[in-house]
Amino acid sequence: MNAKKSAILFAWLLLAPAVLYISIIVIYPLIDTVHLSFTNASLRKTYAYVGWLNYEKIFNETFAGVILRTFIWTFFSVLTKMVIGTCGALLLNSAVPGRALFRILTMPPWIVPMAIGIFMWGWMYNGQFGMISGLLQNWGLVDGPVAFLAYGETAFWATIITDVWIGVPMVTLYMLAAIQSVPQDLYEAAWTDGAGRFYRFRRITLPLIVPALITMSMISLISTFNSFDIIWILTQGGPSGSTTTMIIDTYKTAIGSYKYGEGAARAVLICIFLSIFSYAYFRVTSRISMESAR
Amino acid sequence: MSTSTPMINRYKWYEIIGIYCGIALFLIFVLSPFVEGFLVSLKPLSRLFSSPYRFWPEHGSFAAYSTMWESVPGFARYVFNSLFISGVATVVVLMLVVPAAYAFARFRFPGRGPLLGAFLAVNMFSGAVLIIPLFRLMRSMGVLNTYWAMIVPGVAFLIPTAIWLLRTYMLRIPKELEEAAYVDGASRLYTFRRVILPLAMPGITVVAITTFINAYSQQFIYALTFNSKTDYMPLPIGLFAYFGRQEVIWNELMAASFVGIAPAMIVIFFLQRHLVSGLTAGAVK
Numbered sequence: 001m002n003a004k005k006s007a008i009l010f011a012w013l014l015l016a017p018a019v020l021y022i023s024i025i026v027i028y029p030l031i032d033t034v035h036l037s038f039t040n041a042s043l044r045k046t047y048a049y050v051g052w053l054n055y056e057k058i059f060n061e062t063f064a065g066v067i068l069r070t071f072i073w074t075f076f077s078v079l080t081k082m083v084i085g086t087c088g089a090l091l092l093n094s095a096v097p098g099r100a101l102f103r104i105l106t107m108p109p110w111i112v113p114m115a116i117g118i119f120m121w122g123w124m125y126n127g128q129f130g131m132i133s134g135l136l137q138n139w140g141l142v143d144g145p146v147a148f149l150a151y152g153e154t155a156f157w158a159t160i161i162t163d164v165w166i167g168v169p170m171v172t173l174y175m176l177a178a179i180q181s182v183p184q185d186l187y188e189a190a191w192t193d194g195a196g197r198f199y200r201f202r203r204i205t206l207p208l209i210v211p212a213l214i215t216m217s218m219i220s221l222i223s224t225f226n227s228f229d230i231i232w233i234l235t236q237g238g239p240s241g242s243t244t245t246m247i248i249d250t251y252k253t254a255i256g257s258y259k260y261g262e263g264a265a266r267a268v269l270i271c272i273f274l275s276i277f278s279y280a281y282f283r284v285t286s287r288i289s290m291e292s293a294r
Numbered sequence: 295m296s297t298s299t300p301m302i303n304r305y306k307w308y309e310i311i312g313i314y315c316g317i318a319l320f321l322i323f324v325l326s327p328f329v330e331g332f333l334v335s336l337k338p339l340s341r342l343f344s345s346p347y348r349f350w351p352e353h354g355s356f357a358a359y360s361t362m363w364e365s366v367p368g369f370a371r372y373v374f375n376s377l378f379i380s381g382v383a384t385v386v387v388l389m390l391v392v393p394a395a396y397a398f399a400r401f402r403f404p405g406r407g408p409l410l411g412a413f414l415a416v417n418m419f420s421g422a423v424l425i426i427p428l429f430r431l432m433r434s435m436g437v438l439n440t441y442w443a444m445i446v447p448g449v450a451f452l453i454p455t456a457i458w459l460l461r462t463y464m465l466r467i468p469k470e471l472e473e474a475a476y477v478d479g480a481s482r483l484y485t486f487r488r489v490i491l492p493l494a495m496p497g498i499t500v501v502a503i504t505t506f507i508n509a510y511s512q513q514f515i516y517a518l519t520f521n522s523k524t525d526y527m528p529l530p531i532g533l534f535a536y537f538g539r540q541e542v543i544w545n546e547l548m549a550a551s552f553v554g555i556a557p558a559m560i561v562i563f564f565l566q567r568h569l570v571s572g573l574t575a576g577a578v579k
Contacts, residue, residue, distance in 0.1 A: 033426060197309075
């Protein structure tokens with residue numbers, strides 16, 4: 001055995017445990033999901049193949065509504081995260097006293113157990129005694145108490161805001177890192193030529209952080225599309241289905257009603273959407289890295 | 295001029311006011327749930343449920359912090375479970391990831407690029423997507439309602455970020471050190487254990503901290519679905535059961551939440567420099 005071959009063998013030995021682990025815990029379940037989606041599996045020990053029945057069942061009007069709702073929910077959440085996060089990054093990048101402390105103060109929503117942050121929002125949205133309703137009343141903006149999670153429209157936006165809150169720190173710190181990696185001498189050269197602050201931002205910062213903006217949007221897109229904890233804790237998909245996204249619907253069907261087959265068909269659909277997003281993400285990032293290599 | 299702020303970074307007075315106002319708005323959004331949660335934990339229950347709404351607590355006290363131990367009987371156990379699950383998950387992740395990251399950082403082998411891509415793609419399926427087969431898998435492994443039902447699936451979704459982070463760190467270790475070891479006749483395994491591992495220790499520490507924090511903050515869905523024993527519940531699930539009741543004792547729930555997030559808060563303040571680099575590098579995929 002020559003040296004090159006033994007190096008390859010050694011590399012595979014190092015990789016084997018992780019590859020095996022992922023195969024059992026991720027790859028096998030993925031295949032099993034597809035397999036189950038063609039069956040009527042439930043709590044019973046045995047199950048039969050039902051062909052495309054589960055897929056035919058989900059392509060009815062309610063589920064089309066769920067898909068549309070998921071996309072609207074995801075779109076507004078990602079958009080708001082990116083806008084607030086990028087603005088936050090620009091603010092934290094400015095050379096003012098105290099910025100090191102401000103950066104630390106950005107992190108808590110990301111670091112603390114997600115569920116606990118969501119409990120706090122649950123109280124803030126409380127109609128009778130919560131802070132948001134209370135302050136709005138004190139300022140005379142609303143007449144009576146507003147129970148945000150009790151009405152479809154407000155619950156929809158309330159869950160989006162909480163999702164934004166959890167996602168913003170990551171976007172902020174990532175975009176801050178991107179802004180700080182812009183070469184300082186570009187700014188100095190532009191400044192020497194008399195370019196103002198806004199002009200420098202528009203012509204130097206913005207074009208150079210576009211790749212990071214796209215990358216972060218795609219990462220946010222995938223995690224937001226998968227978002228479960230927030231909706232489950234705040235509304236469990238209610239009231240009357242107004243916050244039921246695809247992932248919540250899948251969970252309710254599979255774990256709540258024990259319809260594993262129908263749940264699996266929904267999960268397959270989610271996987272297809274996620275694969276499309278990821279494919280787009282890899283295409284975009286590889287194009288960006290090719291362009292920057294030129 | 296050389297000692298003071300460079301001219302380019304100087305702001306006019308109204309710009310400084312604008313920046314601080316912007317930062318204030320931003321931080322109000324990020325921190326208000328914590329501020330409100332903390333104030334609620336100080337308010338007596340009768341004051342909490344009174345109109346009109348008052349932001350500052352009157353007759354505020356830390357009473358809820360002592361009464362909560364009786365209202366949430368399993369509280370200490372939940373915190374222990376959370377720390378235990380995250381701790382074991384971190385150890386398992388490190389055992390899998392340290393060799394794998396070294397292989398990705400140092401060896402050229404067929405299929406390296408696609409395999410790394412496949413590892414990163416695992417993150418796509420975190421959460422509820424694979425819940426049905428995972429449930430069946432946990433059941434057939436006979437680990438439902440044990441710690442393992444929460445640790446095993448959790449680990450899989452902590453691996454991608456950890457591999458990426460550690461690989462990036464290991465790429466920075468100079469190759470000459472290993473080459474020197476090989477020249478001296480050291481085997482690959484010996485070089486890995488005696489040359490690379492000690493040099494990679496700072497990187498491994500960052501990965502361990504990041505993994506632990508992620509494991510601690512994301513305990514929910516697997517614990518909700520794969521475990522129904524109160525004795526094994528991590529903090530978020532233990533408090534969720536309490537949160538779902540008809541009459542929520544909010545001040546105690548908030549007090550319990552604050553005690554529960556204390557470990558994370560302490561970590562932020564002591565390790566924030568490592569954390570920022572670790573967490574943001576993990577995001578660059």
